[in-house]
Amino acid sequence: MLREGLEKQEILKILSEKLKKDYSYKSGSILGSMCTEPFDFGVEVYMNYISKNLGDPGLFLGTAELEEELVAEIAGLLNDKNIIGTFTTGGSEANLIAMRIAKELRPDISNPEVVVPCSAHVSFDKAANLLGIKLKKANLDDNFELDLNHFESLINKNTCGVVGIAGTTSLGLIDPIEDIGKIVEDENIFFHVDAAFGGFVLPFMRYLNYKIPAWDFSVKAVDSITADPHKMGLGIIPSGGFFLRDSSILQKLGFEIPYLAGGNFKHFHIVGTRPGGTVIAFWAILKSLGINGFIEIVRECMENTQYLAACINEINGLKLATNPVMNVVGITTENNDSICKIDEKLRKKNWMVGKFEDFNLIRIVVMPHVQKIHLQNFINDLEKIVKELNIS
């Protein structure tokens, strides 16, 4: 470490040089991320409140109140006004919280198991590992949809929880949440829905008249939902969201920190110190965009999604893994050629897509920063690569 600090200008110059290596959303080359540039007014608000700490809410009563207001707004989107909720570091933490609740609510089970679709995000593997839960993975059918019979067959007396996904990581598909609900309805099994991605897409797609099956708290058996502001909510990183139907669980299972300056409170989080600035920023983003602002953002993403899907259908040798349900497009090869070679060549041309080797597909997430011109350039390069590799 330097003994004498550097001039600010010099530091800024070094930083700008070093950070040139980073990819930027605005360049359009990030095609495989579920994050995006936060909404600019949110950034402005965030900068004013970066020291707010919701890990000690007794000191930041105003921030804590804004968090409650924000949960109430989101409760409307998730179809149950009486839920409680809180903001996390992301979908992984929210899913971990849900898995812990599922386990803790069933102390009678000594070898707890949770049933998930095999399309579930890796955060469930992490949570299972950390919590000593056995994860049972249900198969998908040829269309990448959940095999419900297999899912049901994995449930047994050790099952403390089940998970459905509203917006899978690989393809943006929605599991049959109502059907899963019927299976666990009369059982003492916690039902969590992972809508980390879909949570801020699906409510707005309904306004755009897309047919969306019931996936949220309108399904009676759903106990909790993950929905992340830092994905399609255009929130500041890190901001995930965890929402829970039965508020009494917080009193039963919440952790308490005995020494806080603001006094004791119960919380579910894995982290202690927790950003308040991101929550305040998301409150401001919701106020600023309103429902109509989000509808317009989702409308544009879906138009670009449909454009991309139509272009893929025109390329010999490639096909859509499945018809996109939301703004996620999976691309695979017609004759089972490996997608890895295509991914490698795309990377060399600076197209950063997601690769799912198990499903032999690459994934484009058509986020708000992805413009039609980016997709046109991407398609041009993709067509050339497919020809070079003799894929047909």
Ligand SMILES: Cc1ncc(COP(=O)(O)O)c(C=O)c1O
């Ligand atoms: C469906 C789903 N759940 C959870 C996560 C994890 O979210 P995070 O990266 O914010 O922890 C992701 C990440 O893409 C996801 O797609």
